[in-house]
Amino acid sequence: MIEHGGGRVKPASLEAVHAARSLAAKTGGQVQALFLAQANDPAQQTVVRSGVDQVxxxxxxxxxxxxxxxxxxxxxxxxKKGGPLAVLLAATNHGKELASGLASMLGSGLATDCIGLDYIEGTGITVQRPVYGGKALSSVEFSGPDPAIISLRPNVFRPDSAPKETEASIIDHSPEWSGQSRLLNLKEIVKGGGALDITEARIVVSGGLGMQGPENFHLIETLAGVLGAAVGASRPVVDSGWREYSNQVGQTGRTVAPDLYIACGISGAVQHLAGMSSSKCIVAINKDPEAPIFDIADYGIVGDVLKILPILTQEFKKALQE
Ligand SMILES: Cc1cc2nc3c(=O)[nH]c(=O)nc-3n(C[C@H](O)[C@H](O)[C@H](O)COP(=O)(O)OP(=O)(O)OC[C@H]3O[C@@H](n4cnc5c(N)ncnc54)[C@H](O)[C@@H]3O)c2cc1C
Known part of the structure; x- marks a missing residue:
């Protein structure tokens, strides 16, 4: 899995490629690099010549x-299409987050921040990782379904020499999302039903202090009604008695992972994110463009939530009737 920015591949990702090549030499397998980008990017060329078999x-x-x-x-x-033995990522902020998400979604074993990697015939992949603040090393074997998800500590797997000048083949796996397909997905999700327990609901519409008072929560309830969603809330909303504790999302509330999470007037404090960041699609409405919730949102709407919610509700109604 390759991280890049500004047209360059991050060195830690090239180290992951190097580690993958060493592993493939032992297993007799091939190395594939996963490269995600908004458009063709100069960093692609670096990956193509990094010694991997396929990009x-x-x-x-x-x-x-x-x-x-x-x-x-x-x-x-x-x-899922490729069925690899292992997925290697650099243990950067994004790499760590992706590694745990991949392990959870694929039901695979996860070893983080590894400093050693090996393949033993009959045992499979083993890794070494520091524990107890680096005072001891643990050796980890994987059980359960492939692939093993492994994040590698940066600056440990540096290649001694440049890779051979070979060119990898490129396989196009570009997703084909469009506004229309997303709309159809929404219809499917809504049709899938709205369990009203927030931990089971496929859609959750949550309100924070930005809703400004319990009297405005009817806007959230109306949208939730249209979408067959459950209503969630941030902790101060619950502490203020606007909603019941069973609605609270976050570290000291419920953990939810719906297909769609709509955060209304919620700042995105880390304790709230702890309870909803695994949602498949996150929509945030906040009047502050710098609100941290926008860092993890797939879609952000900047503006007054009390004005936006009625419009959004109408638009969803229309879209679902089409
Ligand atoms: C140990 C501990 C555990 C915690 N557990 C949890 C937990 O489980 N769940 C949880 O949620 N929090 C929890 N918290 C609290 C957390 O730190 C935050 O204080 C809380 O999440 C903030 O809630 P909020 O986003 O509703 O309010 P705020 O942080 O006050 O954010 C309100 C947001 O609304 C926006 N806004 C205001 N008016 C409007 C408007 N008209 N239109 C649009 N946007 C508007 C503002 O720009 C702001 O971003 C915990 C804290 C601690 C210390």
Whole structure:
């Protein structure tokens, strides 16, 4: 899995390629690089000449900015088609997040921040990772379904020499999302039914202090009614008695992972994100363009939530009737 930016591949990803090549030499397998981008990118050429056998290219305008839900669903589809033995990622912020998401979505074993990697006939892949603050090393074997998901500590797997000047073949795995297909997905999700327990619902519409008072929650309930969604809330909303505790999403509330999470007037504090960041698609409405919730949102609407919610409800109604 390749990370890049500004037309360059991150060195930690080239190290992951090097580690993958060493592993493939032992297993007799091939090395494929997963490259996601919004459009053709100069960094592609570096990957093509990095010593991998194939580059799996996923190009789509919606991949312009990293969002865990968008990247995860794209990569999971690709992994399911390819059936690799292992997926190696650099243990960067994005790499760590993707690694845990991939392991959870694929039901695979996960080893993070590894500093050693080997393949033993009969045992399979083994990794070494520091534990107890680096005072001890643990050796990990994988059980359960492939692929093993492994994040590698940067600056450990540096290649001694440049890879051989070979050119990898390119396989186009670009997703074919369009506004229409997303709409159809929404219809499917809504048709799938709205369990009203927030932990089971496929759609959750949540309100935060930006809703400004319990009297405005009818706007959230109306949208939730149209979508067959459950209503969620941030902790201060619950603490203020606007909603019941069973609605609270976050570290000290419920953990939800719906297909669609709509955050209304929620800032995106880390304790709230802890309960909803695995949602497949996150929509955020906030009047503050700098609100942290926009960092993880797939779609963001900047404006007054009390004005936007009625419009959004009408638009969803129309879209679902078409
Ligand atoms: C130990 C601990 C555990 C916690 N557990 C949880 C938890 O489980 N769940 C949880 O949610 N929090 C939890 N918190 C609290 C968390 O830190 C935040 O304080 C909380 O999530 C903020 O809630 P909020 O986003 O509703 O409010 P705020 O942070 O006040 O954000 C309100 C947002 O609304 C926006 N806004 C205001 N008016 C409008 C408008 N008219 N239109 C659009 N946007 C508007 C503002 O720009 C702002 O971004 C916990 C905290 C601690 C210390």
């Amino acid at each position: 799996l290219l996923m190009i789509h305008p919606e991949l312009e900015n990293y969002t865990s839900s968008r990247y995860l669903s794209t990569v999971v589809e690709c992994i």
